[in-house]
Amino acid sequence: EAQVTQNPRYLITVTGKKLTVTCSQNMNHEYMSWYRQDPGLGLRQIYYSMNVEVTDKGDVPEGYKVSRKEKRNFPLILESPSPNQTSLYFCASSLIGPKNIQYFGAGTRLSVL
Amino acid sequence: AQSVTQLDSHVSVSEGTPVLLRCNYSSSYSPSLFWYVQHPNKGLQLLLKYTSAATLVKGINGFEAEFKKSETSFHLTKPSAHMSDAAEYFCVVSESGTYKYIFGTGTRLKVLA
Numbered sequence A: 001e002a003q004v005t006q007n008p009r010y011l012i013t014v015t016g017k018k019l020t021v022t023c024s025q026n027m028n029h030e031y032m033s034w035y036r037q038d039p040g041l042g043l044r045q046i047y048y049s050m051n052v053e054v055t056d057k058g059d060v061p062e063g064y065k066v067s068r069k070e071k072r073n074f075p076l077i078l079e080s081p082s083p084n085q086t087s088l089y090f091c092a093s094s095l096i097g098p099k100n101i102q103y104f105g106a107g108t109r110l111s112v113l
Numbered sequence B: 001a002q003s004v005t006q007l008d009s010h011v012s013v014s015e016g017t018p019v020l021l022r023c024n025y026s027s028s029y030s031p032s033l034f035w036y037v038q039h040p041n042k043g044l045q046l047l048l049k050y051t052s053a054a055t056l057v058k059g060i061n062g063f064e065a066e067f068k069k070s071e072t073s074f075h076l077t078k079p080s081a082h083m084s085d086a087a088e089y090f091c092v093v094s095e096s097g098t099y100k101y102i103f104g105t106g107t108r109l110k111v112l113a
Helices: none
Strands: A004-007 A010-013 A019-025 A031-038 A042-051 A054-057 A076-078 A087-094 A108-112 B003-006 B010-014 B019-021 B023-026 B031-038 B044-050 B056-058 B064-068 B073-078 B087-095 B107-112
Touching (some): A010 A019, A019 A108, B023 B031, B023 B087, B044 B056
Antiparallel strands (some): A019 A076, A042 A054, A087 A108, B003 B023, B023 B073, B031 B087, B064 B073
């Protein structure tokens, strides 16, 4: 089954404790992206990647890191989480070109205390 | 710079009546436009996509949207609402050739029995 898998689905952590949210897709998509969703703000793009070792900032990259060492994986790293990073996070992937329909993971709800 | 405005944060309709969710966009170049739906506690699913082919785009579950360049609008419609349409809907713009996506703040659709 074609899917984008995020782990964990729920995470509670404390300020300053490094964490990683994993994202994996099995559709051989070149493009992957991370978003955060906050009430009243919709989804905002954090980082995206066009291919292995190619990443670019979205609109809200501060406080986040990503890496793309393999085509299928695109982890989101919070080196020193802060309470303002409490949010619902979505990973997405797509082909590049006319068929750039993004497929979304189920989301990761992060609380930073 | 690209942007997208969803004109209504909440819309309520009765079951069986038409649905209209409004979206205006701003884009310097030829945009790609999307509508996504998010059911409660779920990820996002693509409803439809416009990419400079036909201006009237048909999507899944009876939804359609019309691209009007002169009005910079991409409103989502459905002739007859069903209870299962109750969800949050996001209008998304991306400039052709870029892979940065700008989401609107969302419209929550309520369907009354």
